[in-house]
Amino acid sequence: MLTRIDLRSAVPTPAELRTTLPRAQVDVDAVLHHVRPIVDAVRERGADAALEYTERFDGVRPAAVRVPAAELDRALAELDPAVRAALEESIERARRVHADQRRTDTTTRVVPGGTVTEKWVPVARVGLYVPGGLAVYPSSVVMNVVPAQTAGVESLVVCSPAQAEFGGLPHPAIMAAAALLGVTEVWAVGGAHGVALLAYGGTDTDGAALDPVDMVTGPGNIYVTAAKRLLRGLIGIDSEAGPTEIAVLADAGADPAHVATDLISQAEHDPLAASVLVTDSVELADAVDAELAVRVKATKHSERIATALSGPQSGCVLVSSVDDGLRVVDAYAAEHLEIQTADAAAVAARVRNAGAVFVGPWSPVSLGDYCAGSNHVLPTGGCARHSSGLSVQTFLRGIHVVEYTEDALRAVAGHVVALATAEDLPAHGEAVTARFEDRS
Structure with missing residues (x-):
């Protein structure tokens, strides 16, 4: 199922690796001409335009952009107790990790009578985008809201597509997660028009103001990404997120069932998701293929997963050694990188490029998606070579205060x-x- 790329005969240069390794091809420029008129319409007509596009693309027109507080309370009250307990655990762990990311102001005495203070100030108002496509992501509410709140952002709005199934409201799990985190402002609008409304603001159907934001964070589809690109400058953005990706660096000692299920878990997100195995063991590669052949057929979203695993963005890369494998995964710069080798911690310590690194057989990516405490909003498409995932720092600005x-x-x-x-x-x-x- 996984296409094999054999690099054992020679070690490619970094430039060759960038063109050889599998990668999802997402051309944001190709959709800009579709997105630009949407952004322009929202700039000119505000919420009216956004609601018209919601009706066109989502098949429902909400009564208003802003979700009533009673609906947020109801969603939380009706949330499955097991899901609520899991979200509460996820929130607690994320808060623990992100609390240690807080910055403190520092003052440097350059000369007698001359100081420079670096002062950390949170962004005033942030729009947190939560997708609503092939899957439901209450976990993304947690991953966006927790670092923003920890940074001290005073005004937050969660923006998620209206769902026809739920009467024009976002998915109840999204609303419940927002309520659980104390977020009182949720907008039932998504896509490029949702991002544009966050950037320009407007007036809701009841005459209430929809205040524009200073920054938009959170992943979305290619149209959301295109809107973020067009609006960057008017607003800050975290990144231009592409399809999710996992790379697993494994040797002969890795459990093929662990490797296969982890590759499947990320392929489950999207037909364009990338799952890449890098190994110096042909025997492991064969065993993983055998596991995939059985497990993909048995899982719920088998068609989507099979499309992702057999696509050009996924594959198995054969290398001569773990050292060569490290060079490959550093060139690939995966959003999620698992190390399943002997002495995995020592190997992981040598990794330079990854959004997040998962060390050893008991640290699967799905743990990071939900309950590790780490953030799952991470750089994709090789951007981990120069960018970081979402953190408290994303929402802070360093201001130099000079006094002589x-x-x-x-x-x-x-x-x-x-x-x-x-x-x-x-x-x-x-x-x-x-x-x-x-x-x-």
Whole structure:
């Protein structure tokens, strides 16, 4: 089921690896011409346009964009107790991890009388996007809300598509998760028009203001990603998320059932999801294929999973050694990377590029999706080479506060003038020297 790529005869260069390794091909540029008119319409007509697109794409027109508080309370009251307990555990663990990410202000005494303070200030208002396509993601509510709240964001709105099945409201599990986290503002709108409404704001059907946000975070489909790209600058974004991906670096000692089920778990998300096995053991690769042949047929979303596993974005990469495998997974820079080798912790410590690393046989990616305490909103498409997953830091801005006394400025004035002159910006120097002119 997994296409094999044999790299045992030679070690490709980093450039060759980027073109050789399987990767989901998602062309955001190709849909921009579809998304731009949607964004423009919402900019011009606000909620009316967003609701029209909701009716067109989701088959239902909500009575209002903002979900009534009573509906949030009802969703929480009716939530399956087992799901509520699981969400509460997920929230508690995520809060524990994210609390340790808090930044503290620091003041550096550069010279006597001259200080620079780095002050960390949260974004004022954030829109947290939660998808509503092939699956339901209350866990994504947790992963977006917890770091934003921990960072001190004062105003949060969860935005999730309206569901015809639920009378134009978001999925009840999404609303319940928001209520459980104390989020009181939820919008029943999704897609590119939902992102645009978050960016531009508007007026709801009852005349209430829908205030625009300063930042939008959270994954979505290609149209959501295109809208985030178009609106970046007006709003901040976390990333342009693509289809989910998992890479497993495994040796002959790995359990093929563990590897196969983990590859299946991510393929379950989407037909475009990428599942990649990197191994120095042909025997393990054969055993994993055998497990996949049995397990894919037996699981619920078998057609979706089979499409993902047999697609060009998935595959098995054969290497000569674990060291070569490390070079491959670093070049791939997976959203989720599992290490299932001998001395897995030591191997994991050498990884440079991954959204999150899962070490050993008892740390599957699905644990990170729900209850590890880590965040599951992670960079995709190789972006882990330069970007991080969602964290408290995502919602903070570092502001430098500069305070110098007269003597401290006088002591450095000559250097400021010299650099201003070198850059042919004399007024910069004069802004300093003017402060010391004798104007008596």
